[in-house]
Amino acid sequence: MSIITNLEKEIKESIKNAGYELDNFSLQLSSRPDLGDYQINDAMTLARTYHKNPHQIAEDIKNELEKSPKFTNINIAGPGFINISLKDEYLVDVLNMIKEDINSLIDKKEPKSIVLDYGGANVAKALHVGHLRSANIGEAIKRLATLLGYNVLGDAHLGDYGRPLGFVVLEIKKRYPDLPYFDESYNGDYSEVELPITNEELEKIYPEASQKAKDDEAYLEEGRDVTAKIQSHVPGYYDLWKKVVEISKKDIKKVYDELNVHFELWQGESDAAEYFNELNAIFEKKNLLEESEGAKIVEVKEETDKAPMPPLLFVKSNGTISYATTDLATILERQKKHHPDEIWYCTDARQELHFTQVFRAARKAELVTENQKLDWFGFGTMNGSDGKPFKTRDGGVMSLKGLIDLVNEETLKRINPDTVPEEEREKISRIIAIATLKYADLIPYRGTDYIFEVEKFADLEGKTGPYLLYSTIRMKSLLAKAKDIKQETAQVVSTKTEKDIILTILNLTNILNKSLEAKSLNDIAEYLYKLTSQYNKFYAENKIITEEDAVKRESWLVLTKIVYNINMLLLDVLGIPVPEKM
Numbered sequence: 001m002s003i004i005t006n007l008e009k010e011i012k013e014s015i016k017n018a019g020y021e022l023d024n025f026s027l028q029l030s031s032r033p034d035l036g037d038y039q040i041n042d043a044m045t046l047a048r049t050y051h052k053n054p055h056q057i058a059e060d061i062k063n064e065l066e067k068s069p070k071f072t073n074i075n076i077a078g079p080g081f082i083n084i085s086l087k088d089e090y091l092v093d094v095l096n097m098i099k100e101d102i103n104s105l106i107d108k109k110e111p112k113s114i115v116l117d118y119g120g121a122n123v124a125k126a127l128h129v130g131h132l133r134s135a136n137i138g139e140a141i142k143r144l145a146t147l148l149g150y151n152v153l154g155d156a157h158l159g160d161y162g163r164p165l166g167f168v169v170l171e172i173k174k175r176y177p178d179l180p181y182f183d184e185s186y187n188g189d190y191s192e193v194e195l196p197i198t199n200e201e202l203e204k205i206y207p208e209a210s211q212k213a214k215d216d217e218a219y220l221e222e223g224r225d226v227t228a229k230i231q232s233h234v235p236g237y238y239d240l241w242k243k244v245v246e247i248s249k250k251d252i253k254k255v256y257d258e259l260n261v262h263f264e265l266w267q268g269e270s271d272a273a274e275y276f277n278e279l280n281a282i283f284e285k286k287n288l289l290e291e292s293e294g295a296k297i298v299e300v301k302e303e304t305d306k307a308p309m310p311p312l313l314f315v316k317s318n319g320t321i322s323y324a325t326t327d328l329a330t331i332l333e334r335q336k337k338h339h340p341d342e343i344w345y346c347t348d349a350r351q352e353l354h355f356t357q358v359f360r361a362a363r364k365a366e367l368v369t370e371n372q373k374l375d376w377f378g379f380g381t382m383n384g385s386d387g388k389p390f391k392t393r394d395g396g397v398m399s400l401k402g403l404i405d406l407v408n409e410e411t412l413k414r415i416n417p418d419t420v421p422e423e424e425r426e427k428i429s430r431i432i433a434i435a436t437l438k439y440a441d442l443i444p445y446r447g448t449d450y451i452f453e454v455e456k457f458a459d460l461e462g463k464t465g466p467y468l469l470y471s472t473i474r475m476k477s478l479l480a481k482a483k484d485i486k487q488e489t490a491q492v493v494s495t496k497t498e499k500d501i502i503l504t505i506l507n508l509t510n511i512l513n514k515s516l517e518a519k520s521l522n523d524i525a526e527y528l529y530k531l532t533s534q535y536n537k538f539y540a541e542n543k544i545i546t547e548e549d550a551v552k553r554e555s556w557l558v559l560t561k562i563v564y565n566i567n568m569l570l571l572d573v574l575g576i577p578v579p580e581k582m
Contacts, residue, residue, distance in 0.1 A: 002107045002509040003094055007070070011040070014064040020046050020057065029507060036073055036083030037503055043080035054080030088493045091502050092555075095490035098505065098562050102569060105508045108149035109516075115153050115334050116142050118346040119256070119263060122159035123248040124168045126203040127255050127400040129390045130348065133379045136441050136575065138346040139261040140521045143573045148516055153264045153338060158252070160245050160268035161326060166227025167209035169240055170219070172197065173226070175205075181240040190239035199251040202244065224318055231273070231320060245270075255400055259434060260575045272329035275336075276321060279329045282365050289314060300360040312357040327358045331367050331374075342373040344519075349378030349447060377519045380449035382441065390452055408433040410458040411466070420581055431579045433458075435465030438576050443525040445518075463529045465576060471532045472571065472578055474539075475564040479557065482545050487557035494552055497538045498559060504531050505562065521574060528570050535563045 001009075004027065012025040022042055030039045043061065047054035058080035065074050065084060073085040086094075097104045118138020121127055142154045173182050180186040180193050197205075213220045229237040249266065256262070283289050289296045294317035301309035313322040321329075334340060345355055355376040362368055384390045390398055398406075412429040420428055440457040444450040460466050479487070493499055504527075511527045544560065547553040571578055 003097060003104050004506050004509045005107055010068065010070075011065065014068065015042070015061050018057075018060040018064045020050065020061070022046070026510075029503065030083060032077070032083070035075060035077055037085040038083070040082040040084065043082065047080070058082050086503075088499075091493045091499060092490050094502060094506065095493075095555075095558055095562060099490070099558055102562075102565055105505070105512075105566075106148065107509055107513060111149060111151065112341040113151045113153075113338065114145060114342050114344060115155060115265075115338055115340045116145075116344045116346065117155050117157045117330075118142075119154075119156040119261070120159060120347060121156065121252045122206075123165060123245050123252075123268070124202040125164070125206045125248075127252060129382055129398050129400060129403050131400055132259070132403070132437065133382060133441060133446075134346055134348070135256060135259060135261040136438055137379055137446050137521065139259075139575045140442060140573060141344070141346065141516075141519055143575060144512065144516055144521070144524070147569075147573060148512060153340075154262070155265040155267050156252075156256075156263040157330070158245075158249065158266070158268035161231065161270040161273065161321070162323065163223060163227045163320070164206065164210065165241060165244065166225075166230055167213050167223040168202065168205055168244060169230065169237060170223045170226045171205050171209035171212070172240065172244075179240075181236040183236070186236065190236065190243075193239075193243075195240070195243050195247070197247070199247050202248055224320070228318065228320055255404075258404065258430070259400075259438070260577055267330070267333075269323075269326040269330070272326055272333045275329040275332045276325070279325070279332055280315075282332075282367070283314065286365055288361070288364055293317060298361045298364070300357050300364070302360070309356075310353075312361045324354060324358050324361070327354075328362060328365075328367065331358075331362050335367065340372070342375060343368075345374075345376040346519075347376070347378060349380055352376070352378055375519075377446065379446040380444075382452050383449055385451060385453055387451065404430070404433060404437065407436050407454055407458060410454045411436060414458065414460065414466070415582065424581075428579045428582055431577055432466055432469060432582060435469050435576045435578075437465075438574060439463075439465035439468065439525060442521040442574055443529075445522045446520040463525075466582070468528055468532055468567065468571065468576075469578055470582060471536055472564065472567045473580075473582060475535070475560055475567070478539075478544065479561055479564065482557055485545065485557065486550070486554050487561060488554070490555040490558040491551045492555050494555070495538070495541070497534065497541060498556075501531070501534045501538060501559065501563065504534055505566065508566065524570055524573060528567065528574075531563060532567060535560070 008025055008027050011027065012022055015022055015025070025042065027038045028041065030036050032039070040061070043054040043058040046057050050057065055076065058076045062074050062076060062082060065071050070087060070090040071084045072087045073083070075083050077083060116138060118134050120134050121131055138154065142152045145152045176196065180188065181190065213223050226237060230241045245268065283298065288298050290299065292311070295313060296315040297311040298314050299311050312324050314325050316322055331343065334343060359374045359376070362374065368374060382390050390403070408430050411432040412425065415425050415429055436458045440452055443463055457464050458466060460470055493502065508527065511523050515521060515523045542556060544553065544556045547556065568578065
C-alpha cells in the first residue's frame with residue numbers, strides 16, 4: 001500500500017473517531033496552497049447524512065487530526081473546508097521511505113491477466129505514421145498495467161489474412177509466373193524455394209496491386225480467388241503467403257524495436273484460422289447466423305441503440321472470412337490459450353463501431369463469460385501543421401521509417417559536438433528522435449487529434465522528450481560527481497521548493513491510478529514535466545554539491561536521487577529510452 005493511501009486510511013480513521021463514517025475518502029491537493037497542502041471537503045457531504053452543521057463536523061474532525069504527529073496548520077475555511085499540511089519531519093520520513101523503496105509510491109492492483117491487442121500492422125505494407133499511435137499508446141498502457149500489478153500479454157495482431165494479401169500473392173504471380181508456387185505439378189519442398197523479393201519490393205507491390213484491383217474488375221475477381229486459395233491452404237499459394245508474411249514480419253519487428261515497442265505475442269489474423277469451423281458451429285448452434293444476399297450475418301442491434309447498428313458480417317458472399325469474424329475467432333483462440341480476465345484493444349478511434357459489433361456478437365455467442373471484460377480504447381490522429389493527417393513533403397503518406405528519419409535529421413542538428421563524439425552522434429540522435437516522437441504522441445489525451453511539429457517537439461525547452469532526457473541525464477551526472485559525498489539519508493527539508501517537489505512526488509500514486517483508469521498517458525507525461533521543472537528550479541536555486549551544510553547537502557542528494565529514479569521509472573513506462581549523454 002502506498003504512502004498516500006496509508007495517509008488517507010489514517011485520516012479516514014480520524015474521521016471515524018470523530019463520530020462519522022465515510023465509504024470513500026481521498027486526499028485532494030489544495031487549490032489554495034496558502035491555506036494548506038491538502039484539503040478535505042467531506043464535511044458538507046457528512047452534514048447531509050448526519051443532519052448537522054458542516055462547520056461543527058469540520059471542528060470535530062480537526063480535533064482528531066490534531067492528535068497526529070504528521071499534520072500541522074490544520075484550519076477550517078468557509079462553511080467547513082478543512083485544510084491540512086504535512087510536518088517537515090514527516091516529509092523527511094517520506095523521503096527516506098521512498099529512497100528505500102520506490103514501490104511505496106505505487107498501489108498494486110488485484111492480480112489480473114490481460115491480453116492487450118495493439119500494433120495492428122498489415123503484412124507486406126509499409127508501416128505508416130498511423131501505426132505510431134497504436135504501438136506507442138498500447139506499449140505504454142501495457143507497461144503501466146504491468147507496473148501496477150497486472151500480468152499483461154501484448155499481441156501485435158498482424159493483418160495477414162485478408163484480401164490485400166491475396167492481391168500481393170496475385171501480383172507476385174503476374175510478375176514471376178514461373179515460380180514453383182504456381183506450378184500444380186511441383187512436388188518439391190516449397191520452404192526451399194527462394195523468393196526473389198525483398199521487403200522493400202513487397203511494400204511497392206501492395207499499393208500497386210490494390211490500385212489494379214480498383215481499376216480492373218477481372219483482376220479484382222482473380223484476387224478474390226487467390227485469397228480463397230490462401231485461406232483454404234491450397235499448396236503453393238499458401239506456402240508463398242507464408243514466405244511473404246515471414247519477410248514482412250522481420251521488417252515490422254525491426255521498426256517496432258527501434259520504437260522500443262515489444263510484443264509477447266506475434267499473432268496474426270491467420271493464427272485464428274483453425275478456430276473458424278468451431279466458431280461457425282457455435283454461432284450455428286445458437287441460431288445467430290442469418291442469410292443475407294449470399295452472405296452470413298449476425299444481428300447485434302439492441303433496443304437501447306439511439307443510432308443505426310448494422311449487422312456484423314460473418315461470412316462474405318464469396319465464402320471468405322470477414323475482418324470481424326477473424327476478431328471473433330481470435331477471442332476464441334485467446335480464451336483457449338490464455339484464459340484472460342480481460343481483453344483490451346487499442347486502435348484508431350474510427351474502429352469503434354467494429355468493436356461494438358464484435359463485442360456484442362461475442363457475448364451473444366457466449367465466447368466470454370459475464371465476468372470477463374472486453375474493452376476497447378481508441379485514439380485520434382497525428383496531424384501536420386495544416387491540421388490534416390501527417391504527410392511527406394510532397395503530400396504522400398509518410399512511412400513510419402520516414403517519420404523517424406525526419407525527426408532524426410532535426411535532433412542530429414541539436415547535439416552538442418563538444419560533448420558527444422562524432423562516432424556516437426547518430427546513435428544518440430536516433431534515441432533522442434524516438435523520445436521526441438513518443439513524448440509528443442503521449443502528452444495529448446489519447447482520444448484527441450494533435451499537431452506534430454518537428455522543430456517544436458525536438459526542442460530542449462518546454463514540454464518535450466529532449467527536455468526530459470537532458471534534465472534526467474543531468475541529475476545522473478550530478479549524482480555521479482557526488483559519488484564520494486554521503487547521500488544515504490534525508491534529514492531536513494529546508495526550502496519551499498523542496499516541499500513542493502515532495503508533495504508532487506506523493507501525488508504520483510494518484511497519477512498512476514488515474515492514467516490506468518483512463519488508459520491514457522497524458523497525466524503521466526504532464527506529471528513528468530512538472531516534477532522535472534520543479535527539480536530544475538531547485539537545481540538553479542541551490543549549489544547542491546558545494547553546499548557547506550553537510551545535512552542539507554546530503555538531504556538534497558537524496559532528493560535528487562529520488563527524482564532521478566522516478567523519472568527513469570516513468571520514462572520506462574512511456575517506453576522512452578535514455579541515452580548515456582546528449
